[in-house]
Amino acid sequence: MTAFFLTYLLPCACAFLACVGFTLVFNIHGVGKLICGVGGALGWLVYLLWGKTIFAAFLAAAAIGVYSELMARVRRCPVTAYLLVALLPLVPGGGIYYAMRHCVAGENEAFLDTLLHTFGMAAALAVGAMMASSLFRTIYTHLYHRGRRR
Amino acid sequence: MDHDKLLNIAVEMGCQLMASGAEIYRVEESMERLLLAYDLPTAEVFAIPNCIIASVNTPEGHPITRMRRIASHGTDIELLERCNDLCRHLCAELPPLEEAEALVMGLSQCPRRHAPWQVLVGHAIAAAFFAPLFGGGVLDTLGALLGGLGVGICLLYGKRLIGSNTFFRTVICSAIASLLSLFLVRIGLGRSLDTVTISVLMLLVPGVALTNAMREIMAGDVVSGLSRTADAILVAAAIALGSAVGLGIAQLF
Incomplete structure (x- = not known):
């Protein structure tokens, strides 16, 4: 139980709070704060469950994409806000830093390795959210129009 | 109808949207909808991250074009949501142009901002x-x-x-x-x-x-x-x- 709390619940709570912090920076008010925070926590949970790989980042971004589209439909607001904030914890800031550390230390192989991993993470995030959003829209409009015809 | 004023309103709206960090398609689509809602036959809008060009043909066949440059900007979600709501409101209600102008010009003045x-x-x-x-x-x-x-x-x-x-x-x-x-x-x-x-x-x-x-x-x-x-x-x-x-x-x- 304690292990579960430490490995999953605590990081997700931190991701939630970090995202809420960012909502203050991007001027998001009201329920939007909560939605952004939950989105960030959800993304981080998926990322943890799949073991912090590039594929995990892809899945996490996809989950965030679907979640933000859903919330935007519910609240009739632009999707940008939710997607923007919820994806932030996953952006590879650590990768940029470690790549530079290896570069300064003159460890060329480790530098290139980290650099490629960082690019991979960024690409996975972008493609994951993009695919999920597009797929959601296609399915949603399809279902919506079919529901209306009946 | 005063088409110059209408174009100015639409461009101001686009400018505010862009300044709030909206996507390009949102800026283009909102402006186009606004212009078409006020009974213009055609409206062409082209936007890139720091420039908006909007061109309309009046019913008499007279073309009017306006270009506006937008300085670098941050992200302001509250402003974005207000712009979005206002655009929807204007397209649905079609208030007189003076009233619409006052509403659009008031956008940047009093949105809730964090201290x-x-x-x-x-x-x-x-x-x-x-x-x-x-x-x-x-x-x-x-x-x-x-x-x-x-x-x-x-x-x-x-x-x-x-x-x-x-x-x-x-x-x-x-x-x-x-x-x-x-x-x-x-x-x-x-x-x-x-x-x-x-x-x-x-x-x-x-x-x-x-x-x-x-x-x-x-x-x-x-x-x-x-x-x-x-x-x-x-x-x-x-x-x-x-x-x-x-x-x-x-x-x-």
Whole structure:
């Protein structure tokens, strides 16, 4: 139980709070704060469950994409806000830093390795959210129009 | 109908949308809808991240075009949501042009904004709670909190000193972030230098540029998408350059 709390619940709570912090920076008010925070926590949970790989980042971004589209439909607001904030914890800031550390230390192989991993993470995030959003829209409009015809 | 005034209203609306960080397709579509709603036969709008061009044909066949340049801007979601709501309202109700003009001009005046201290607290909280995500303990969290506060002050009040060049500003801010983390860890606030530095640097990462670039490409605006991608890569390079300063000094001592 304690292990579960430490490995999953605590990081997700931190991701939630970090995202809420960012909502203050991007001027998001009201329920939007909560939605952004939950989105960030959800993304981080998926990322943890799949073991912090590039594929995990892809899945996490996809989950965030679907979640933000859903919330935007519910609240009739632009999707940008939710997607923007919820994806932030996953952006590879650590990768940029470690790549530079290896570069300064003159460890060329480790530098290139980290650099490629960082690019991979960024690409996975972008493609994951993009695919999920597009797929959601296609399915949603399809279902919506079919529901209306009946 | 006064078509000049209508075009001005639409361009002002587009300008506000762009300044709030909306996607290109949203700006183009909102302006087009607004112009067509007021019974114009055609409306052409073209936008790239810092320029809007709108052209209409009056019913008499007289073409009017307006171009507007938009200075670099941040992200303001509250303004974006208000613009979106107002555009929907105008298209549905079609109020007289004077009233519409007053509504659109009032957009930038009184949206709810967080006070500067709240934004600072936001920076500090965000940095602090990134520390546990990168494997930090309580002490690292405290260090990142203070580091985030410092970078927040730089971002908020340093604009006049550093200038508005994004690349240069990011280099300076990330250098300050890495130096501040180094200092904090050396005086005992934080156990791992890497964790504290990364947590503070997370405030600068080009997450916004990356997300925006992806959304532009998804919507089919490849030109804007590429320019925002270039923006994201430049900011990432700037962070790397700035953090090298702190790393270099850490190696010396």
